[in-house]
Amino acid sequence: MAQDIRPTQYVTTFGPGAIIETPTGPFLLRSTDAVIQQLHHNQVRPSKFEINDLRLQRGILNGGRVFRIPDENLEKGFSHPTKAFPYWNLCVKTHKENVNVIHRRSDGCPKCMGQNREDSKKPMFAIRFVSACPQGHLSDVNWSWVIHRDSPSPCTHSEFFLWHGTGSSLSSIEIQCPQCNIRKTLGDIYQLKQNCSGYYPERESDREQCSQKATVIQRGANQIRIPEVITSLTIPPARAIHNVLQREGFTPLFTSLSALGATESNFQLLLQEFVKKHHISEMTRDAILQYSFEEISEAYQELEDSVQKKTMIEYLIQEHRALEYAAESGYPPHPSESERRAGEPPRFQVNSVEIKPTLYTGSKKIPFRIMPIARLRTVLVQKAYRRVDFDDLSIPATEVAGIDSDNPGVLWYPGVDHFGEGIFIDIDTETLKKKFYPSSSRAVQWDTALNQRPPAVSITEDLVEWNALTIWWHTLAHRLINAVSIHSGYSSTSIRERVYFTSDEKRGSRGAILLYTTQAGGDGTMGGLTSLVPQFEEIFRLALETSDNCSNDPLCFDAELDLNLNLGSACYSCAMVSETSCEHRNGYIDRKLLLENMP
DSSP states (O other), X not given: OEEOOOHHHHHHTOOTTOEEEETTEEXXXXXXXXXXXXXXXXXXXXXXXXXXXXXXXXXXXXXXXXXXXXXXXXXXXXXXXXXXXXXXEEEEEEXXXXXXXXEETTXXXXXXXXXXXXXXXXXXXXXXXXXXXXXXXXXXXXXXXXXXXXXXXXXXXXXXXXXXXXXXXXXXXXXXXXXXXXXXXXXXXXXXXXXXXXXXXXXXXXXXXXXXXXXXXXXXXXXXXXXXXXXEEOOOOSSHHHHHHTSTTHHHHHHHHXXXXXXXXXXXXXXXXXXXXXXXXXXXXXXXXXXXXXXXXHHHHHHHHHTSOOOHHXXXXXXXXXXXXXXXXXXXXXXXXXXXXXXXXXXXXXXXXXXXXEXXXXXXXXXXXXXXXXXXXXXXXXXXXXXXXXXXTTSOOEEOOEEETTEEEEEEEEEEEEEEEEEEXXXXXXXXXXXXXXXXXXXXXXXXXHHTSOSOOSTGGGSSOXXXXXXXXXXXXXXXXXXXXXXXXXXXXXXXXXXXXXEETTTEEEEEEEEEEEESSSSOOOSTTGGGGGGHHHHHHHHHHTTTOOTTTTXXXXXXXXXXXXXXXXXXXXXXXXXXXXXTTTOSBOHHHHHHTOO
16 A cells, blocks of 8 residues: 655654555555665656765764655655555454454454455454564564463464454453363463564565563554654854855865865865866855864864764764854854855854843843744754563664665665744853752752763653753753733643753853754744744743742642653643654653752
8 A cells, every 4th residue: 555644754753664544454664675665666766865964964864864765756656665454354254253363464354254255355354462672563463372371282273263252351351262261361461572573564575583571562552653753953163164164076176185185285186186077166265265274184084083983962062062162253254154055044043142141031140041942943853663562772773774776885874854933041141150050859869869870771761861951951041931822812832942062171060951943844934933032031030930839839849859750740731742842752741950059
């Protein structure tokens, strides 16, 4: 079956190996390789839909490339390749009182064969239970094994089984072998850990050995497939010289310079040669020659370092520093430094006159700096997915990259790019005259507990270094999201957050948050978020003045730290937000910590 899915849906919710429900039954999305083959069938290549983000490609994807999974709007006649899954059906045509039949779809219902063979093969009632393991394998439940596992006498019947009962609970339904009459309740079967099949149905490849135990799970359950989506913010270069060096021509020039010898005379010769061959324009040559050779070499090395492979924490630190730089003078500092092509929206734009360098809340304790970002671009890439135990980083995630047969040395990842706007918030340390860090009993509790834990034990911990400061910022972000949604007209589900933390010898430890909203299409959003900056004192007041109230108090406020859920005093009535807004799955928030350190 061919299935049409929006590109954003594909990246954020579904993807290879996901089960989607359709009017004709459940189907499984096939691999990225199959998507590329489908494009080839339409006589197009994935490069037609490529999304360029050098920092993401080289920093996180190890040289992989990103392409937008097309839909009918992008590529007429394209639809996502799928396959029917699971392979077993439940025939609900009762043959005796409260007795149905579990059978393979390909074989049809054996009880209906003599009546209407064609009707028995219709995939309308696929069994709702499947088997999945944390390694990413997925298959039908091995019904023969789960029923006969404790049988004293061997029985190898595996053709079909009888389903007894119509109750709502699993323990009220029994599965029976029609040959030896052994019965097991679905409640018993649901608790079993069985040997994994080693099968990735989206790849249609040979089964592999797997040491993990598989779990029986409902095919529509949330934990059957959790996508790992990377959100990359297209950040500005740190200095004007970086803008010039990122233009076409300089990468091959420096490659040639490295082979020839990195001297100023060789650089001058190569620069004139590249201008003569029209690889570099005369205007670009004049712009770069404003700097000394030492400045040029240093800046190019900084660019190379910025796109080297990084952990996600290092990646976000780089974003944090770029946003801090933009908050000092706006971006681009001069209109001529914008790199975008004619007709292309700017990827990052901050008007310096709109920045509020010092904003106090009601207590006048902490001066915040508020920077409206008129234009920003995000790239969302689905890198992998996890099944069942999706927070255990000791088990590698299942990669979703595909290979184009025309260029087999390059991996392609599904992604989308969106344009929008945002508000960057940090602390004006110049006015504060010191570094801010929460100082209270709750802050000490968090720092003590987190220091005793092994690093990166879950996916959410892998995004930022968690301590009392980042938890303080994260809680404040959630409170602000709800307050901003009231003023902006955006629903809180459409406003996303990003928490930053950077620590270095020169400037010490500092945190920040970015609240942003984006949408598909080149025009992005229309300024509903950034227009709130003049009213941000009122938004802070609204976010903070009710933070001591929760309909679940005193239970919520008096809650102890829960390091299994990574929560303090927080619930959906006071501090949690939609899962689409929070990158950290509503973990690492504590209203009590915020109240003890009110800004």
